[in-house]
Amino acid sequence: MSVIKFINENKKEYIRISNKIWQYAELSQKEVKSARLQMDVLSTKGFKIKKSRDCQNAFIAEYGNGKPVIGLLGEYDALPGLGQEKKPFKKPIKGKESGHGCGHNLLGTGAMFAAVAVKEAIKEGRFSGTIRYYGCPAEETITGKIIMVKEGLFNDVDICLTWHPDCYNSINLGGTQAMNSFKLIFKGIASHAAGDPFNGRSALDAVELTDIGSNYLREHIIKDASLHYVITKGGIMPNIVPDLAEVWYFVRAPGREAVEEIYERVLNIARGAALMTDTSLEIKLITGCYNFLNNDVLNKMLWDIMEKIELEKFTQKDKDFAREMASNFNRGQREEALYISHLDDGSYKYLENRYLCDTMIPPYGAGINYPGSTDLGDVSWIVPAAKFITACFPLGVSPHSWQVTASSGMHIGHAGMILAAKILALSCIRLFRNRNIINAAKDEFKQKTKKKKYKSPIGSLY
Numbered sequence: 001m002s003v004i005k006f007i008n009e010n011k012k013e014y015i016r017i018s019n020k021i022w023q024y025a026e027l028s029q030k031e032v033k034s035a036r037l038q039m040d041v042l043s044t045k046g047f048k049i050k051k052s053r054d055c056q057n058a059f060i061a062e063y064g065n066g067k068p069v070i071g072l073l074g075e076y077d078a079l080p081g082l083g084q085e086k087k088p089f090k091k092p093i094k095g096k097e098s099g100h101g102c103g104h105n106l107l108g109t110g111a112m113f114a115a116v117a118v119k120e121a122i123k124e125g126r127f128s129g130t131i132r133y134y135g136c137p138a139e140e141t142i143t144g145k146i147i148m149v150k151e152g153l154f155n156d157v158d159i160c161l162t163w164h165p166d167c168y169n170s171i172n173l174g175g176t177q178a179m180n181s182f183k184l185i186f187k188g189i190a191s192h193a194a195g196d197p198f199n200g201r202s203a204l205d206a207v208e209l210t211d212i213g214s215n216y217l218r219e220h221i222i223k224d225a226s227l228h229y230v231i232t233k234g235g236i237m238p239n240i241v242p243d244l245a246e247v248w249y250f251v252r253a254p255g256r257e258a259v260e261e262i263y264e265r266v267l268n269i270a271r272g273a274a275l276m277t278d279t280s281l282e283i284k285l286i287t288g289c290y291n292f293l294n295n296d297v298l299n300k301m302l303w304d305i306m307e308k309i310e311l312e313k314f315t316q317k318d319k320d321f322a323r324e325m326a327s328n329f330n331r332g333q334r335e336e337a338l339y340i341s342h343l344d345d346g347s348y349k350y351l352e353n354r355y356l357c358d359t360m361i362p363p364y365g366a367g368i369n370y371p372g373s374t375d376l377g378d379v380s381w382i383v384p385a386a387k388f389i390t391a392c393f394p395l396g397v398s399p400h401s402w403q404v405t406a407s408s409g410m411h412i413g414h415a416g417m418i419l420a421a422k423i424l425a426l427s428c429i430r431l432f433r434n435r436n437i438i439n440a441a442k443d444e445f446k447q448k449t450k451k452k453k454y455k456s457p458i459g460s461l462y
């Protein structure tokens with residue numbers, strides 16, 4: 001049976017699985033039920049399951065024998081504050097704080113579905129090799145795959161493929177940003193803020209001076225880098241000089257070297273702030289990641305499959321849902337989404353009377369990093385990797401929003417997930433049958449990484 005036929009005939013089962021994970025909506029590192037469900041399903045389909053030693057709720061499911069080993073990566077963590085009913089207008093679910101605002105219920109299930117379809121083809125003896133599904137937790141905190149890479153779970157895989165829900169069907173040829181996430185914790189001395197301020201040493205002052213310093217620093221770092229912070233502890237009452245304050249930073253840049261350089265400069269600012277305020281400083285690195293390294297050979301193969309594939313059809317109900325959702329967007333939101341995606345000029349025309357992406361959009365964004373970060377970056381520095389996007393929410397929807405939660409739980413998201421499963425399954429078959437593509441992808445990978453040896457950004461953490 002062809003993988004397309006297998007996916008068409010079995011889609012209901014996987015839509016049910018994705019809906020269950022949508023309902024669980026478990027946050028990073030708490031994906032116990034979601035991972036359990038995937039492991040149970042894959043185990044009944046004949047996959048051998050191996051749980052990760054170091055990363056909770058991470059696992060590998062494998063079928064077949066010997067080389068090549070093709071890995072499909074799935075995620076299943078949700079986001080806080082984005083619980084939402086399957087409605088085109090904002091309606092949080094009572095008592096449900098978290099939601100799949102990045103569509104990872106679709107991401108994980110779609111990749112798993114493809115792995116099962118490929119397993120059927122191996123079982124029929126159509127080719128030999130090993131299909132491996134990676135259950136990857138904690139993507140939103142950018143920790144899951146970093147720990148899995150450090151554990152060595154990607155050391156013996158030949159190629160890794162994955163996808164992500166989006167507004168479009170396409171391939172983003174740009175990378176993602178390398179990043180460090182860290183907390184700066186200042187400790188001072190509490191005292192009466194009015195009666196005895198001279199005996200106090202304000203930890204909050206140190207945080208504020210650090211932030212002021214960092215805001216000045218922005219002018220003197222490369223344009224492609226960015227800094228964000230939130231003050232996570234800032235004292236208890238105005239009449240007590242705060243003896244504890246904490247600020248949480250992200251530093252992002254196009255590569256690890258730039259991240260590490262800017263990180264060190266922010267730390268120096270914090271050290272200076274501690275000196276100015278006579279407080280002590282503790283630096284707590286939480287996580288870090290690499291930029292995503294594209295592989296042209298794999299992207300070319302993906303696009304060759306994608307431009308010929310028959311798209312899943314959106315129903316009239318989907319189209320009405322998308323139109324209603326768009327009626328509540330900010331002014332210009334749909335156009336800005338096109339702009340951010342670096343799609344060609346004139347593509348605004350694409351939005352005329354169209355609320356869902358119902359075509360395949362040619363690859364875009366070469367040489368331009370997406371401003372966000374993902375732990376997939378680290379995998380791409382260990383093994384040749386590629387990713388693509390399919391339309392799982394209406395045009396103009398912002399990632400990490402209630403609109404994504406709503407769309408990921410209904411047919412719009414399911415259609416994108418089925419399409420992704422088909423593209424992944426066809427890609428695996430192409431790779432199993434054409435070792436020359438695997439070899440060419442590996443040659444390109446070696447060329448791109450020969451001067452840069454991967455070093456885990458989390459050091460001895462975890």
Ligand SMILES: [Zn+2]
Binds near residue numbers: 102
């Ligand atoms: Zn995501």
